[in-house]
Amino acid sequence: MSVSPELRTLEIDIPAKPDALVKLSLLLAEDDVNQQAVAALVESDMALAAAVLKAVNSSLYGLAGRVQSVQQAITYLGTREVAAITFEMGLRAAFPPAPELEPIWQRAAHRGLLMGRLATALGLDAWAAHSAGLFEECGKAVLFRHATDHYRAMLRAAATDADLCQLEHTGFGVSHDALGAALCESWGLGPAAVSSVRHHVTAQGLLELPGAPARRSVLALSVIAAAIVTMPPSVDEVVPQIAPQADLDTTLVLRATRKLLNDLQAAQAHGRGG
Structure with missing residues (x-):
């Protein structure tokens, strides 16, 4: 998918989707996903x-024993989560390593996991949710690569993402949320994920969900994940405001969120203990 002409005129380069992820997307698009083919594709690189095995064996996933192969990771976590971790590693690899980007990738992994598992619990599109979480801040990486010193100063100066967006507009004529959405489109992510990345700064700041009603559920999960990670405001405050805007049942969302947090805390404690 091509980058919009508007962004092209700004001469900000959006990295192409890696070949391995192009092939992985084709496998995931099949009605009956071939797990062995997915494992073989990842292991061919x-x-x-x-990188995928290192991520799977981190305390974030809290698995009982050390995973030795991608196929074993799929057995423990499922195809969707391993595919999402592969996308995460592919996204990281598209940008030069930098200390300023490391917190972005760490937040991406945690947020993607939260959003994907919440979506599963609520019967929503888990792949769209997980990938939206992974790519939410990727526009920052694009701008960092485009003008490293200038953007490093912006990151230091901005107290919030809303403040950062204003600085980005002044300095570059575009903000990281719009750039992130453009990268998502060019890498073939679905409309709900693209919409979540495009609107997450506004939604998290105002607790209001813009965009088409049919695409709000993933964005709602982004706002809830932000409340989990950054609190305040707390999940108990955020969910009653956000869930109805996405036609989600507030009680079910709160129940799913609390269960997820308990499960993750138990898994991470188990992983550290092992």
Whole structure:
């Protein structure tokens, strides 16, 4: 998918989707996803496979024993989560390593996990939710690569993402949320994920969900994940405001969120203990 002409005139380069992720997307699009083919594809790229296994074996997932292969990771976590971790590693690899980007990737992994599992619990599109969480801040990486010193100063100066967006507009004529959405479109993510990335700063700041009603559920999960990670405001305050805007049942969302947090805390404690 091509980048919009408006962004092209700004001469800000959006990285192309890596070949491995193009092939992975084709496998995931099949009605009956072939797990062995997914594992073989990831393992065919040694650097990518090593990065995926390192992520799977981190305390974030809290698995009982050390996972030795991508196929074993799929057995424990399922195809969707391993595919999402692969996308996460592919996204990281598209940008030069930098200390300023590391917190962005760490938040992406945590947020993607939260959103994907919440979506599963609520019967929503888990792949759209997980990928939206992973890509939410990727526009920052695009701008950091485009003008490293200038953007490093912006990151230091901005107290909030809303403040950062204003600085970005002044300095570059575009903000990281719009750039992130453009990257999502060019990498073939679905409309709900693209919409979530495009509107997350506004939604999290105002607790209001813009965009088409049919695409609000993933964005709602983004706002809830932000409340989990950054509090305040707390989940108990955010969910009653956000869930109805996405036609989600407030009680069910609160129940799913609390269960997810308990499960993750138990898994991480188990992982550290092992």
